[in-house]
Amino acid sequence: MENNIILSTENIQKSFLGTKVLKGVSIELKRGEIHALIGENGAGKSTLVNIISGVHQPDDGDIFLDGIKQEYKNPSDAQKAGIGLVHQELALCSHVTVGENVFIGRLPETGGLIDRKKLYEMTEKVLEPFESSIKPDQIVEELSVAQQQIVEIAKALSLNCKVIIFDEPTSSLNESEAQKLMNIIEDIKKQGIGILYISHKLSEIFQITDRLTVLRDGNFIETLDTGSTNSDHVISSMVGKQVKKLYPNKSTCVNEKEEILHVEGFTRLPEFKDISFTVRKGEILGLCGLVGSGRTEVSRAICGIDKSKSGEVYLNGTKVSIKCYADALNNGICYLSEDRKKDGLFVAMTLLENMMAPELKNISRFGLLNRRMVTKQMADYKQKINIKYVTVNQIMNNLSGGNQQKIMISKLLALNPKLIIMDEPTRGIDVGAKTEIHAMLRELSEAGVGVVIISSEMPEIVGMCDRVVIMNVGNLVGELKGEDITQENIIAKISEFCEY
Amino acid sequence: SSRTTGDNSGKKETADKSNGDQTKEGGTSSGGTVETANASFVGDPSEEYYMVTFLSGYSYWKTCYKGFEDAAKQFGVTSVYGGTTEYDVNEAVTAFEQICAKKPAGIAVSCMDADAYAPVIDKAVADGVNIVTFDSDSPNSDRITFLGTENYAAGAAAANYIGDKLGGSGKVAAVTTTGQSNINERIKGFSETLAANYPNIKLVQVVDSGSDEVTCASNVAGLLTNNPDLKYVFCALLLASTGTQQALAEANLTGKIKVVAFDTDDATLDAIKNGAVEATVSQAPYAQGYWSMVYLYFIKHGLINPVDGWMEKGYPSLPKTADSGASIVTKETCDNYYISK
Amino acid sequence: MGKMQQSAKNGILGKIRSFKEFNVLMVTIILIIGISIKSPIFLSATNIRTTLIGLACNGIIAIGMTLALVSGGFDLSVGAIMGLSACLTVVFAGMGLNVWFAAILALIVCIGVGLLTGTLIGRVGLNPFITTLGIQQIARGAVFVLTAGSSLSLPAGADISSFKKLGQSSILGIPIIVVIFIIMAVLGDFLVKKSSAAMKVFYIGSNEKAAILSGINAKKVKQMVYIITATLAAVAGILTSARFGVATSNTGAGSEMTVISAAVIGGASLTGGKGTILGAVVGVIMLSVISNALVLFNVDVNWQSLISGAILILAILFDLLSHKRKYKA
Amino acid sequence: MGKMQQSAKNGILGKIRSFKEFNVLMVTIILIIGISIKSPIFLSATNIRTTLIGLACNGIIAIGMTLALVSGGFDLSVGAIMGLSACLTVVFAGMGLNVWFAAILALIVCIGVGLLTGTLIGRVGLNPFITTLGIQQIARGAVFVLTAGSSLSLPAGADISSFKKLGQSSILGIPIIVVIFIIMAVLGDFLVKKSSAAMKVFYIGSNEKAAILSGINAKKVKQMVYIITATLAAVAGILTSARFGVATSNTGAGSEMTVISAAVIGGASLTGGKGTILGAVVGVIMLSVISNALVLFNVDVNWQSLISGAILILAILFDLLSHKRKYKA
Numbered sequence A: 001m002e003n004n005i006i007l008s009t010e011n012i013q014k015s016f017l018g019t020k021v022l023k024g025v026s027i028e029l030k031r032g033e034i035h036a037l038i039g040e041n042g043a044g045k046s047t048l049v050n051i052i053s054g055v056h057q058p059d060d061g062d063i064f065l066d067g068i069k070q071e072y073k074n075p076s077d078a079q080k081a082g083i084g085l086v087h088q089e090l091a092l093c094s095h096v097t098v099g100e101n102v103f104i105g106r107l108p109e110t111g112g113l114i115d116r117k118k119l120y121e122m123t124e125k126v127l128e129p130f131e132s133s134i135k136p137d138q139i140v141e142e143l144s145v146a147q148q149q150i151v152e153i154a155k156a157l158s159l160n161c162k163v164i165i166f167d168e169p170t171s172s173l174n175e176s177e178a179q180k181l182m183n184i185i186e187d188i189k190k191q192g193i194g195i196l197y198i199s200h201k202l203s204e205i206f207q208i209t210d211r212l213t214v215l216r217d218g219n220f221i222e223t224l225d226t227g228s229t230n231s232d233h234v235i236s237s238m239v240g241k242q243v244k245k246l247y248p249n250k251s252t253c254v255n256e257k258e259e260i261l262h263v264e265g266f267t268r269l270p271e272f273k274d275i276s277f278t279v280r281k282g283e284i285l286g287l288c289g290l291v292g293s294g295r296t297e298v299s300r301a302i303c304g305i306d307k308s309k310s311g312e313v314y315l316n317g318t319k320v321s322i323k324c325y326a327d328a329l330n331n332g333i334c335y336l337s338e339d340r341k342k343d344g345l346f347v348a349m350t351l352l353e354n355m356m357a358p359e360l361k362n363i364s365r366f367g368l369l370n371r372r373m374v375t376k377q378m379a380d381y382k383q384k385i386n387i388k389y390v391t392v393n394q395i396m397n398n399l400s401g402g403n404q405q406k407i408m409i410s411k412l413l414a415l416n417p418k419l420i421i422m423d424e425p426t427r428g429i430d431v432g433a434k435t436e437i438h439a440m441l442r443e444l445s446e447a448g449v450g451v452v453i454i455s456s457e458m459p460e461i462v463g464m465c466d467r468v469v470i471m472n473v474g475n476l477v478g479e480l481k482g483e484d485i486t487q488e489n490i491i492a493k494i495s496e497f498c499e500y
Numbered sequence B: 001s002s003r004t005t006g007d008n009s010g011k012k013e014t015a016d017k018s019n020g021d022q023t024k025e026g027g028t029s030s031g032g033t034v035e036t037a038n039a040s041f042v043g044d045p046s047e048e049y050y051m052v053t054f055l056s057g058y059s060y061w062k063t064c065y066k067g068f069e070d071a072a073k074q075f076g077v078t079s080v081y082g083g084t085t086e087y088d089v090n091e092a093v094t095a096f097e098q099i100c101a102k103k104p105a106g107i108a109v110s111c112m113d114a115d116a117y118a119p120v121i122d123k124a125v126a127d128g129v130n131i132v133t134f135d136s137d138s139p140n141s142d143r144i145t146f147l148g149t150e151n152y153a154a155g156a157a158a159a160n161y162i163g164d165k166l167g168g169s170g171k172v173a174a175v176t177t178t179g180q181s182n183i184n185e186r187i188k189g190f191s192e193t194l195a196a197n198y199p200n201i202k203l204v205q206v207v208d209s210g211s212d213e214v215t216c217a218s219n220v221a222g223l224l225t226n227n228p229d230l231k232y233v234f235c236a237l238l239l240a241s242t243g244t245q246q247a248l249a250e251a252n253l254t255g256k257i258k259v260v261a262f263d264t265d266d267a268t269l270d271a272i273k274n275g276a277v278e279a280t281v282s283q284a285p286y287a288q289g290y291w292s293m294v295y296l297y298f299i300k301h302g303l304i305n306p307v308d309g310w311m312e313k314g315y316p317s318l319p320k321t322a323d324s325g326a327s328i329v330t331k332e333t334c335d336n337y338y339i340s341k
Numbered sequence C, D: 001m002g003k004m005q006q007s008a009k010n011g012i013l014g015k016i017r018s019f020k021e022f023n024v025l026m027v028t029i030i031l032i033i034g035i036s037i038k039s040p041i042f043l044s045a046t047n048i049r050t051t052l053i054g055l056a057c058n059g060i061i062a063i064g065m066t067l068a069l070v071s072g073g074f075d076l077s078v079g080a081i082m083g084l085s086a087c088l089t090v091v092f093a094g095m096g097l098n099v100w101f102a103a104i105l106a107l108i109v110c111i112g113v114g115l116l117t118g119t120l121i122g123r124v125g126l127n128p129f130i131t132t133l134g135i136q137q138i139a140r141g142a143v144f145v146l147t148a149g150s151s152l153s154l155p156a157g158a159d160i161s162s163f164k165k166l167g168q169s170s171i172l173g174i175p176i177i178v179v180i181f182i183i184m185a186v187l188g189d190f191l192v193k194k195s196s197a198a199m200k201v202f203y204i205g206s207n208e209k210a211a212i213l214s215g216i217n218a219k220k221v222k223q224m225v226y227i228i229t230a231t232l233a234a235v236a237g238i239l240t241s242a243r244f245g246v247a248t249s250n251t252g253a254g255s256e257m258t259v260i261s262a263a264v265i266g267g268a269s270l271t272g273g274k275g276t277i278l279g280a281v282v283g284v285i286m287l288s289v290i291s292n293a294l295v296l297f298n299v300d301v302n303w304q305s306l307i308s309g310a311i312l313i314l315a316i317l318f319d320l321l322s323h324k325r326k327y328k329a
């Protein structure tokens, strides 16, 4: 039995800036096992795996690989020992090609020269199971977030490790891509590789993992056999309390006559063509489709972030002219980006300054900033959606991924918008906070704020939306309402279109 | 350090050359008769005379300072060379003011800009610092004397030399640099004198020397491509002559197109010896430095005193300007100019 | 920004040390103490006075440069624009205009140049390095053309002598130039720390895309930044012309490098998002103190460049080692 | 890297256009055509020859500078190091050493300086701007001290005349300096595109953290980069001393700005991760062509700066507008 343990940690402790983030965590990973690591945002999951893979050094505690005590000074030590990590935050070199990223540090060479032909062949092979359209010689900068995530995963897979750690690998993938990843993971499991898998998507956890370990506030809570537990138990173990309902009730007060937003004829070829839809008062509208269907592009065009060829926006019945995003904000329309690192965060600035960014106008008098107002706002949201931070003067980069996302959301909600378009709003957010955010969105919608959700998580769309419009390859291909919103119907609409 | 203390006949060497530290005590304790009284040809090593320039460090100033230093040694006083290495009026004036703030016995200053220095010189003079200008004047200031050659006249000397050599006709060109008014004046003197005295000599092109000899050689090469039938090239600044010589050599035109350079540093004199340069213009830098020191010493020690308080009263006791002359140095005379060795 | 970067220790001492400018201030103070022990004249009123006058113009330019650095760009044209404004003031006054009016006209032209730079970088999207280098050459070229490579003096006149007072007189013993510089620096530091307009520059420098998604008009803000750098450089030029009564063709040459160095020494980053006016000003002071010391100690001119280079590196090395703050471009 | 940036159109034309260097090459060719129409002498063998000799040294330095830019830093000390190596060669030869040995000694000293720069930036983590500015001052200062502000000539001797051949003779009608430059550029371009060592520089410049996470020794690589820039600058200096037979205190002054401009024009980014040797070399050619044209057209020296600045901006504007490639610092 002992022999079956490939990786174990004993009493791992770690503090950042005097705050204890890991308070003695011990886990065991077996050969050929998929082991989930779950917990709320900021529970210490990423910190733990970063320690295992040599990114951070523990303050105390030991790591054993194959029963041998390990001490990694840096990530490449761990890599050499056979531990691969798919980082939660993308760590790609954006100016170089996909192949050069996948095989970074291990380029095939002949006499000091890179054999690019071989490199691209090797990359092709690694990418094959993902069935994606990524080309090995594409520059990473030009890829979508999802595609970059796939490159990141491919990078770890190509290492041929004894242990592979996935830190929220599917947070920016859509359902089908995630499914492909599940298949790949099950495949490598068969090779006897130990897999540590972090995710906030419980469906995935229950689909593929053999065991799961729950962390809460840096404490080890328990390790369970996945088969012998259920999501209710897991959630309460994570959150420390009972969570009754994942999604709020659907709207009861949709006012068919009152249109908050009407979008007419948005076109920018080849990305999207003649997109028109409406958001009514009291409803939450879902915008769904496969990756690359153009949802993000349309939303950005509506908000004036990118220019579109044509299209008109009516807000509460009156036409508004939106030339840039500032115009959208002035009209009460705001957009939550799907790529928080690239488009959302000022990673080197403080939480407070991040929070202030869109509200400069509201919080300044005579052009001078009043930071205190924002400090108070932050304290409110810290409570409401359980953001985990020490002080508002902390640097954004030090926050856990989920908590960064929560700040992104608070930042927009604090603007009291009339219409809010949220692109993957709960990416990387833990179950507990997700329900809080969902409840808040429902509250907003009831209060007359237009809410549009773009999500690659079908259950989220199904659970939250009162109506969905479906896009495929830049076209609007259908609409579903009420009870008709089911995963099957949405897929059906998409494939219906494809048959033409 | 460029500090030197004079070694007068009756005294021992008291200089502390090691690190620029001030060792005034060393000077006074060295025995011998220390004359602090006025009207003496024997000074005190604690007396400091400064030579201040812009673009300090260029070899031309070395020769000036050599004269200054030699005179200081003869008087037994301390000479110091300072200033900014930049060509920037703010830097130059700031460094000059900072030296004035030390209240030295006298300053010989070369003014990067005539008017810009005037208020500062006036203030220093009002504070009791004796100031002469050399090389580049500030005529509207209260400086006592200017010793030097007008750059215009130096350019004119080159023009007259070339004009005579060419017998009044032919094509010539010049190399200058942008934004340096002293060089600009030389070019002005050169071209205006040619136009006035030698109407048949054509100044076909004035090219920029750029920042170093590599750029200069490229630019001169372009000049030669344009005008292969040139007779003379006048290099109005030291930096230009190396690049010009090389461009001529690479075009196999050395000796066919002749070079008149500026200033008498060793490399230029060597070039005259080996024929790459035909002549160069000397502004008598040693004399400028030497006499600057002499003037300063004389005033400080009241050696000239026709009437009491002549300076305040404006009694003419020293020439307002002293022309050091611009001479043409050729193969025949160049041996005399190796001064810094 | 954010004044406190995780001040681990609390208390007043911790707070002082957490100031971004603390490190460079310490290095400067140590330098000052060291120099004044070796050369007591260093702290004499005259020396302080001349040193302050000497650094005032670079100090004023540093205010704008800090903003440009914070925005993630920089401006190599400031020295040339300083020269241009000095030159235009003299040229316009020489045409018979009232010199004050001439100065305002020069200021307007230079603001126009800044507008051009800002438009090219902010709106068109050209690279700041090449663009400001090009503008530098254009502005300096214009000065060469106007001065014919030499220098121009202000004519005589009643207005001229009042104008020269601006550059040559004192208020309460402090030269007016220095007073103007101090006011601008204090005001600039205050505004950069407190105003929402300056905050936008920090956002853009930190993450331009995210700034745009916060409703900030990045193009306009970047354009503004180069207008400000040009305006401040122009003010420095006007003060220089008032101080010297002349405009040389080299006025301001090389200022950009000194000022960028000063700002970086003061904590600004060449990749944007970081920097304070106070830091940049202390950086300017530090560099001036070093060159002042070279003069006071009568360092051989041939050695000056070598020594000041070594001190520059030692200063940032000391800063890094003693405070473990990483200088990263 | 990756040569192809999603070449939308296929075929040979598409492939040519997808070359990173295509834009700057086009601009340069247009300039060359324009100039040679106005001045047929421009394409004469002599003019091409002298222009090539003139740009060879900057071209060699540009190879190193591109690497430094790719790594996310830059090197302001190259011009001064070029001057230092020229000067040391002459000084050592003047001491009676065989000049070839003197040149190697000078090279070694300069490599040592590069090692220092690289250590300070790569290992210690100092800011490249300030560090290389400091090293620039130190190296230039050393030149001032050695030359005493003047110029030094190579002594006479058999070894000297063979050494001078290096700078003054031709092979098959092409000056040896130019041959050396072309070999280095071709080799450099090849290595930067193909070698895994150069690839590491791209990784670091693109995302240093990611590179470190993948086991690339960023400190060592960055250190290497500055050793390379210094080595190439030293080679340029030695060739200059062989060409001119003298070293002046100005040798190499201002080269750094020209070379950085050239590399940026050629597609390098000041934030790292981007750049090619070929692009930088074409950039050097473009800048030389412009200054050559100014001489050939007999443009008044006082106008030259203005005009070359305007051309610089127009060139990158044209590049941007016609190819929609964004120049971003």
Ligand SMILES: Nc1ncnc2c1ncn2[C@@H]1O[C@H](COP(=O)(O)OP(=O)(O)OP(=O)(O)O)[C@@H](O)[C@H]1O
Residues within 6 Å of the ligand: A016, A017, A021, A039, A040, A041, A042, A043, A044, A045, A046, A047, A048, A088, A388, A389, A397, A398, A399, A400, A401, A402, A403, A428, A430
């Ligand atoms: N470099 C750091 N400096 C300071 N604090 C840090 C740092 N990294 C993480 N933390 C803190 O440690 C705690 C745990 O973070 P970690 O990233 O491990 O959480 P997580 O469980 O992965 O959360 P998520 O689900 O949101 O990704 C958080 O409170 C975070 O703010």
Ligand SMILES: Nc1ncnc2c1ncn2[C@@H]1O[C@H](COP(=O)(O)OP(=O)(O)OP(=O)(O)O)[C@@H](O)[C@H]1O
Residues within 6 Å of the ligand: A133, A143, A144, A146, A174, A271, A289, A290, A291, A292, A293, A294, A295, A296, A297, A298, A338, A456
């Ligand atoms: N599978 C893909 N193949 C090629 N390009 C893609 C793909 N996916 C995304 N892209 C690129 O990224 C953009 C993605 O479009 P957009 O983000 O609007 O789609 P989306 O429907 O919002 O999908 P997502 O789920 O990624 O948010 C497209 O314009 C395309 O350039």
Ligand SMILES: [Mg+2]
Residues within 6 Å of the ligand: A045, A046, A047, A088, A167, A400, A401, A402
């Ligand atoms: Mg995490």
Ligand SMILES: [Mg+2]
Residues within 6 Å of the ligand: A295, A296, A297, A338, A423
């Ligand atoms: Mg999307």
